[in-house]
Amino acid sequence: MSSNLGRILDSVDPFIGTAATDLPAAQGLAATWWWPKAQVGNTHPGACHPLGMVSACACSGAYPTGYGRYGISTEGAPVPMFDDDLASGFTHFQQSGTGAIRKYYNYFRVTPMIEPLDALGTRWRLRDEVAEPGYYAATLENGIRCELTVGEKTAVHRYTFPESFSARVVLDFSYGGLAIEHGSTVPLRAGLESLGQGCAQGTVVMEGMPLSVYVDSDTPKGWRQLVWYDRRRVDGGTRLDFDYIRRTTLRPFGLMFMGPARGATTVELRMGFSMRGTDQARRNLEAALPGEAGFDHARAAARTAWSGYFSQVEVQGGTPERRTVFATSLYHSLIKPCFAEDESPFWPSKGPFVFDIATMWDMYKTQFPLLTALAPDKGADMLESLVRIAEEEGNLPIGYRMARGTDRFFRQASALAHTVLADGYQLGLEGVEWDWALVHMQDDLRRGYGEDYTERGIVHPISHTLDLATGYWCTAIVARGLGDLKLADELEAKSRAWVNAFGKDGLLRDSSFYEGGRWNYSFRLLHDMAARIDLAGGDKDFVAMLDRFFGYGAAPVAQLGVPPFGPEFAIGQDLDRFEGLNNEPDMEAPWAYHYAGRPDRTAEIVHAALAHQFGTGRGGLPGNDDSGALSSWYVWASLGLFPVAGQNLFLVNAPAFAAASLRFGGNDFEVSTTGHVETGIGEDAAGSLPRYVQSARFNGRPLDQSFITGNQLHGGGRLEIELGPEPSDWATKTRPPSASDRPDAARGGPRHQEFLP
Template identity: 45%
Template sequence: MIEKPNELPNVAQVDPFLGNAESDLPSPEGIAATWWCAKPPVGNTHPGASLPFGMVSACAYSGAYVTGYGRYGLSLSGDSPPVMYGEKEALGIAHFQQSGTGRIRMYYNYLLTTPLVDGYLEARTERQKLVDERAWPGFYGGRFEKSGIRFEVVATEKGVRHRYDFPTGVEPGVVVDLSAGGLLIDEMRTYPQWAEVDILEDGSICGQVLMEGIPIKFRCHCEGAEAFLWEEDDEIDSQGYVLSLERQKNRPAFGFGFRAEGVSRLELSFGFSLRSYERAKMATESSLSLEEAAIAAAAKWEDVLTKIEVSGGTKEQQEIFKTAVYHSCLKPADFSDENPFSAKDGPFFFDLSTLWDAYKTQLPLMMTLWPERGSAFVEFLCEVAEREGGFPVSYLMDNVPDRFTKQATGLCHAILEDARCRGIEADWDRVLALLWKTSQSGKGRKGRFGEYARSFLATPLSHTLDISYAHFCMARMARSLGHQVIHDKAAALSVHWRNAFDPETGLLREDSTYYEGENWNYSFRFLHEMSERIGLAGGAKSFVSLLDKFFGFSEAGHGERLFRFEGLNNEPDMEAPYAYIYAGRHDRTAKVVRRVMQCQFTTGIGGLPGNDDSGGLSSWYAWSACGLFPVCGQAVILIGSPLFDTAVFHLRSGDFRVVAEDNSTDNIFIKEAYLNNRKINRGWLKMSEFMAGGELRLVMSAKASDFATEALPPSFAP
């Protein structure tokens, strides 16, 4: 049995089971008791094996909502999720999983692999209790209780390694179901559109299955075993099996078995490609043992997890933090050189499943710590825009782009300007040209960008904020590149966010729907003209009054329709705690941020307040626990209330260190701040100050001070 690599200190602190089940959080205290759940209180993470931003993952499969792992059925409200299975069960090990999403209509879980006892093929339909689970970054293992079969899986580059240890005296075998996909819930299954499979001369099996329009080519090798093909329960000829649409019900499968006595262990090596069998074959070729492969996977994760180092806090807080960084680095899935549409080498990503959440915190974290991956991501977005005529709001492993247009619009404009602000290398003239072209013609003109250009308003009203901000981002990029015409036109279109607000209330208008929230939850989003937005609310005092009602510091007025903060159960208002800084009330930000980290995160399977959404939630914690928060699309980093005594970001230009002196559970307020030993009295940093490396020293206190009451973050006029 493979042992956990405790000699890798960061890997040892990660718990991949954190957030797998319904929330079991500390009792809410103070204002936290007033917050509400818009979505099911469950993290929807899974413990499966994956590499950092890995192309492939592998996890036990029960068919449950939403990753295919676990016990829950479909849940869309803020109530406890319905229980689908009385105990944790599994049919086998499936490949490709989402991470922490909600209902996204794309659930993968392909090539379900089930160990067999004495060739008993029906085992692929028999769910077994799952016990003795173990997981750490890159590795996942456990035991099927009824059969006694122990399994271990390790993620590799574009593949997965499996090991199955069978009880003594049984004939070991394994079956791989080509027809598996999606969840075992109505309308959430995925069926192959076409497949082929063949046994090669070396005894390995290769083939491909077309899922959601994507050709997944694979090679599977099992040293020393005999290979088989089945259709339903019947063994079939190994030469060139092809599945037609009419024969989907026949459940094609392949597998391996040993008929020699004394064999109790079976090891499989999977390789995948979206372009060629040769690439899939290369992904299975390795001289490493499974133990060595597990060490190699863990070492890759250790390199990733050391990019931010923290000290201080409790052991539990350290575990939550390292697991948050781990969850922040699972997606997007890097499919470089595997573009199934252009068949060209180069950067390519899938699983932009919840981009409307990830763009605020997760992608800024990725681009900050791995600028080379940021460059690849920018190139990928441009390739998509050139090929499909528009930038995506989501991008899943299928041939139907932008399934989620009701959630948001124009997010890539903010993502790309944010990348430029962080110094990501790219052909920015090309980027700007694509942003402008796709916004003004084609899909843009026919969609909400066109609606906005005609009426200076787009519905739902949150899209008005999206598109106004998108034009601001294009204007800033054009200004930096010297494109005056684009700057002037984009700047003129960036001001109409005002049309979404009700000047009587200082909030977004109520005559609109709001995705997974209400008008209050979207009313405190960061805009480029924050001073104007605060003025629209009646000034700083009135703006703070609204925020106080939102977070629970005060109650609604007589007859006032109030909706509270979602407490990070959902992410539409994830930046709202930091909005106080724009009104000179850093002390309020400190109270809210510390209360969120105290009451909404913990260790264990119930450790998250809501869907992790591809790391969007976890990356909020990672930033906030270090005392910083990004403003996506602006060259600004906000200062919060650090949980740890020291946090060090290892950046390309040098380390940036946040030091919190006299930090404690009670000392949550900043008394004084020093940037590179020079005193500052502002609750924000320039991006250039952060990215260059240096030290931010914060002197903490139990009493609120006048810190950051006057030097407010910049407000960018067009």
């Protein structure tokens, strides 16, 4: 890495995105965009390990991470549920930036108290909060200072008590979920055992997932250890067992350490977790914290783990605000998915187990390519886990959480794992049984909505037609690479059915949509953009459609406030407008201009989004972060790159930083610019103008096209970009590749006519 490029780990602010969107009024083009979805990032500031299994955070029960003060919010500004930042304790396992994910975790609540056990569940105000990667601290209004840190499979709590005759640390094994309607999670079965000498263990089965914990405490001399049920001590008892629990029969239960606090008494609680029983939970704890190692050791280890990732991404320049947003975006991009090596409770063999792929319909576009670039081994583990899930459960998942059940987000999308697998195959990721992966990719195309697609060449919701067509194309890539040319030809033929999704107006046909409408989904980056643009009438007509969608020449719009809404909601819907990254189906749309020879338009829109849709402070995100997908968009856009999912392509654009030094695919990749002009965010950017690419060079040779391949990015090199204040003719003639550009993909008839099987 270049010595003059600044490290950014210390710029991370985990509080960004935890509160309602609070950005300065947008200027120019960004002022014409309309945001219908929840205007809150839904992130949390808790202690997280990069891509680790465990997180830990203060818990109020608010939607949807358990942290914060809001109730359910799906549209407009969120409605407060509490008037302050509160916590009834500190829980483990949180979502990150999701909305209605329905599995909300927050298990094994730990509550430090100087009140009687009857007060368990009280929400105390949080004061003096501090958060950094791997660490969270706050003081409860009862005076207890609380600190949390985590490892991959562990959590360590440290509580410093004020003077008190009877202090206690209470573990609630029965707690889970949120304090919203239908938001709580009740254990199906549970058991816990006090082992004496500060140790305990237990298992709860939540949503069909057995989750075990081993606890090792460092309590002062004279403190007692006991189990409790229904807020009453179980005198003389050392264990509790529940064969079945119903919501109507649930009573809180758990473990408690208690004794006097004689001025600044400190208690540490070390917790190891596993999905394969308490013995493995104990081994996980011992491996992470050997001997006398405690909180400080765990905090330093978490810092080191984060430093390992952040040392791979360094940028030059940028205002302090822009660097903070960029650093925090990188941080949010590396919280999910959760990697739990050798932890699957559903198959006994060793190997990767990955969960909290909770918003794959967004993550596959931006977050997965970033993860694979920074950690190819993790990318391969994720793909192998997806294939194993298909082997064990019968389908490639659309989303996968820490839960057992048939709910796999089938409404949102189809065949998304196929794009990720195709990218991994083209990058040459090792550790995946590709022949076996191909079997599951092919079989999965006929499941769910795929059955109708196979028979009719079209399916509703219409966006699933695009998903499945892309899935066929991606599966054909793997088949051709493995030498099964006959299968590849058959799959490619079916991939051309994407044309059936579009009407004569060049937009998607009327249909139902999971989010947004047909305009939002009409500009996704298909595998055959050349044919898609021809279908819209050619470059000029396609650009005109995009210009309308992005609000060129339109008046500023009024955003939604707090529900219930007035007429502004219907007015906004009728705009059919870009939703400013508040709605993630729009994430790739700005780069559609590249395929029509107008990268200057992409530069304008991305510049406006970076300047006006993100900011510092708790309200600095325009909408749900969706497991880091939105933050990953910001990282790529700031670097002047954008991944095209499933196609082994990265589109090139004007970067937001003067230079960047990256470690992608295990190799050094540098981005440098000439003509860069520093711009800020929010109010600082009101008068700033976008910069346009004038020319580019890759590894010393002219780059006249607006893209590089994923292999080039991962292989290392130097991308030099000359910027200027006016649009140029760079990359206006050579377009990114499309399926119909390839001779072997053109067999089977004209590319623009309606395709039916």
